[in-house]
Amino acid sequence: MQFKNRWSKILLIGLIAGISIGMSSMAIAAxxxxxxxxxxxxxxxxxxxxxxxxxxxxxxxxxxxxxxxxxxxxxxxxxxxxxxxxxxxxxxxxxxxxxxxxxxxxxxxxxxxxxxxxxxxxxxxxxxxxxxxxxxxxxxxxxxxxxPDYSTQVRGLMTVWFEKKWKQNKDFGKRKPRIAACYMFASPFSSSSIKAYKDQAKVLGFDVGPDQDVSLFAIDTKSQVLALKEFKPDVVLHTNTVMSVAATLRDSYALKLGADNIIKCWGFDENLPKLAGKAADGALGCSPWAFxxxxxxxxxxxxxxxxxxxxxxxxxxxxxxxxxxxxxxxxxxxxxxxxxxxxxxxxxxxxxxxxxxxxxxxxxxxxxxxxxxxxxxxxxSEAKVYEWTGDKFVLFGSADMKKKWPEKWEKEWLGW
Amino acid sequence: MRKKRLLLTILSVFLIVAFFTGCACMQSKPTEKNFKAPVVTLDNMEVVHSFGYWYFSKKVKPTKGSPDNVGAPLDLAFTFNVENPNKFPVMLENLKFSVAFEDFDLNTVSTDAAQFIPPGKTNQVRVHAHFDVRQSLLSLLVTGGFKLKEKGTNAWAALEKWWTGIPKYEIPIHVKGGAAVFQAGGVVKVAQFNATFP
Missing domain, CATH: 3.40.50.2300 (Response regulator)
Structure with a gap:
């Protein structure tokens, strides 16, 4: 009986210690x-x-x-x-x-x-x-x-280009600006903002050229650039990732397309100038965060x-x-x-x-x-646009879509 | 009498705890100054599983299951020696590194399985890196196009070379940008490492 009693006390001490340890680990977990x-x-x-x-x-x-x-x-x-x-x-x-x-x-x-x-x-x-x-x-x-969502990025890029580049162009007020887009048709990521791009072109009064199917894996885009040359775009929108955007910029530069380039966030990072070299000069990209x-x-x-x-x-x-x-x-x-x-x-x-x-x-x-x-x-609602110029990224401008088009922002543009 | 025994038992438990706590306190306390970053070196790289070189597009009907774009897996395991030069135990919290086949970074792997390394001792850490032809193909196609072209090759040729050569240990595997995070007494140190095997 005495033996049993002693062991039950040791067990009790053990139990108290166990509960204390358990509680402290519970406190850590909490x-x-x-x-x-x-x-x-x-x-x-x-x-x-x-x-x-x-x-x-x-x-x-x-x-x-x-x-x-x-x-x-x-x-x-x-x-x-x-x-x-x-x-x-x-x-x-x-x-x-x-x-x-x-x-x-x-x-x-x-x-x-x-x-x-x-x-x-x-x-x-x-x-x-x-x-x-x-x-x-x-x-x-x-x-x-x-x-900003991809659609706001694209609308913002087009708006900033229109206000800061097109308004300086000698043809401003004489004709509509011409825009075309390069992206992988089959990629949900690349094509996710194309509907917004076409809508914004109407809002700003662009002539829209034929879309060019550029694979995310492309390293040669000459045929697409030659097709664009017939349309003579003032600006080209790119919604792919960096490597294929760099390939398109390189071929556009080599074939003297002469258009400005506006690029969605995933195609515009520190690797773009490394891959595209001089062809990246003057490229504009939506970058919601600082480099x-x-x-x-x-x-x-x-x-x-x-x-x-x-x-x-x-x-x-x-x-x-x-x-x-x-x-x-x-x-x-x-x-x-x-x-x-x-x-x-x-x-x-x-x-x-x-x-x-x-x-x-x-x-x-x-x-x-x-x-x-x-x-x-x-x-x-604000898209920040940077320019690659003088071997660095410089904040070029921004456009707040909600402030510019409050009614469309509120009633039309949510969810696409 | 019973009370005395109980008191003795409690006292013994207390003394044992005090003894071990005392031992722990006698070890030198880690500080920013005396905490040396442990040394991480690659001990071994093992091709754990290799299934040859093959690729099926989803146009091919499989014998069983659903068609998909699938390629041969390749499972590599990297064993690192982690030497603790300090006079106190340190905890390895995380270890990560990139794996490159020739000039192409194809994988970044890490482990968060924490372990203590006793003072002056060396532990081993084994980390698996899984590859498959499909996933590496996409990685090469999206990012490596220009580099492959410069080298006068293409993604398929590179993959075949690696998937047939690596199981024979003919192609050097590079461990790049390795970083291991250690902690002792609230002080954090990060050890860098790079290696090539074989």
Missing amino acids: DTIKIGSLNDMTGATSDVGKDYALGIAEAIHYINDTGGINGKKIKLYQFDYGYRIPEALTKYSLFKRMKCAAILGWGTGDTEALAPTVAKDKIPYVSASYSGHLCDTTKTPYNLFFA FGLDVPLMKEVTKYAKKYNPGIPPEKRTIHTVQAWASVLGLAEALKRADKAGDLSGEGILKKGFETFKDVDIGLGIAPVTYTPTDHRPQ
């Missing part, structure tokens, strides 16, 4: 917010995806080093899915199982494939796909991003963390995609802080008490103020 990140570091978009992925991890370190989410640390689960949709679905199931509060997604493929699922599961999904139809909250209520290293708020932190956590990658190899990733993380962190303050870190809480309370939020990095409402997830 102080951590899990975030999933889907990245492409091996697949079709790995050239830009790798830099974005590095930026995500570095920005999370920054958030944790500067107080976390009101004292709670973020635990990042970052996976490569190689731009394969089935693998994106598998990784999403893992994130869900791990109870991630939100997901930092990547391209059009995974974002569109997962949009109905994240809406059903109520998990906020911050993507690097900026397709206009992700902004309609009746269809994709849990999709968010930190850039890596430019003097804007928070850029010092971006470069500092890049150097600290990836010292083996020289700064000249880092690109705007790092900055882009920081914008996604900083935006998500702000939403988490607001939701946490409201005491609701559920998916619905992060959306309603976090993101959808944003009104002209300045997250730094040269990006325009961000606003979300329960009915409109277009974060920004």
Whole structure:
């Protein structure tokens, strides 16, 4: 009996110690917010995806080093899915199982494939796909991003070119400006803003030339450029990614097409002048974020963390995609802080008490103020346009679509 | 008597805990100054699984299942030695690196499986990198077109060369831009590494 009694006391002590340890680990778990990140570091978009992925991890370190989410640390689960949709679905199931509060997604493929699922599961999904139809909250209520959508980018590029370039042209007022577009017809990403491009051409009074089918894999675009020469465009819109845009610029330069070039964000980064050389001079591109290293708020932190956590990658190899990733993380962190303050870190809480309370939020990095409402997830109405000139990117102008066309912005342009 | 035994038991537990805590405290405390970045070196690269070289477009009807654009997988495993030169244990939080076949970066892999490395000891970390012909083809086509042209080759020729040569260890594999994040007592250090195998 005495033996039994002694052992029951030891057991009791053990139990108390066990409960204490258990409670402390529960406290650690409660102080951590899990975030999933889907990245492409091996697949079709790995050239830009790798830099974005590095930026995500570095920005999370920054958030944790500067107080976390009101004292709670973020635990990042970052996976490569190689731009394969089935693998994106598998990784999403893992994130869900791990109870991630939100997901930092990547391209059009995974974002569109997962949009109905994240809406059903109520998990906020911050993507690097900026397709206009992700902004309609009746269809994709849990999709968010930190850039003007592709359609706003294209409308903004055309407007800035019209106001700052065409108005200087000797033919201004004598004839309509001529515009044509080069993009991969079969690519949902490349063609996602073409409807908006044609609509904006009507708004501004352009003559629209024949679309040119340029593959994302193209390194020779002479036949398309020769076809464009017959139309004699004043400006050409490019909505592909960098390599094929560089190929088109090179061939346009070699064949003396003589048109200006306006380029959507994914075709306009630090690699464009490296690949296109002189042909990139004067190119205009929509860049919602400042280029890596430019003097804007928070850029010092971006470069500092890049150097600290990836010292083996020289700064000249880092690109705007790092900055882009920081914008996604900083935006998500702000939403988490607001939701946490409201005491609701559920998916619905992060959306309603976090993101959808944003009104002209300045997250730094040269990006325009961000606003979300329960009915409109277009974060920004201002398209910032940079020019590659004198071997550097220079802010050329910007156009606020909501201010210029408030009625169309409100009633016509949401969701495409 | 029973009370005395209980008291002795509690005291013993307390002394054991105090002893171990004391031992831990006797180790030098990590600071920004005395924390040396551990040294990461590639020990070995193993071709874990190789399935030859092949590619089927989705126009080809498979014997079973649905057609798709699919290519042969290639599974490589990289084993790194991680040496802790410090007088205190350090925790490896994350390790990542890019893998290049010849001049083409085709994969960036990482591991977040944390582990402690005792003072003055060397641990090993093994990281798998998965490749397949389809995924590498797209990566090459979207990004490597100009470079392949300059080299007088094309994506298909390069893939065939790699998928047949790597399993024989005939083609050097480069580990690039490696970074391992270590933590000790709240101080963070990052070690860089690069390597080529064989």
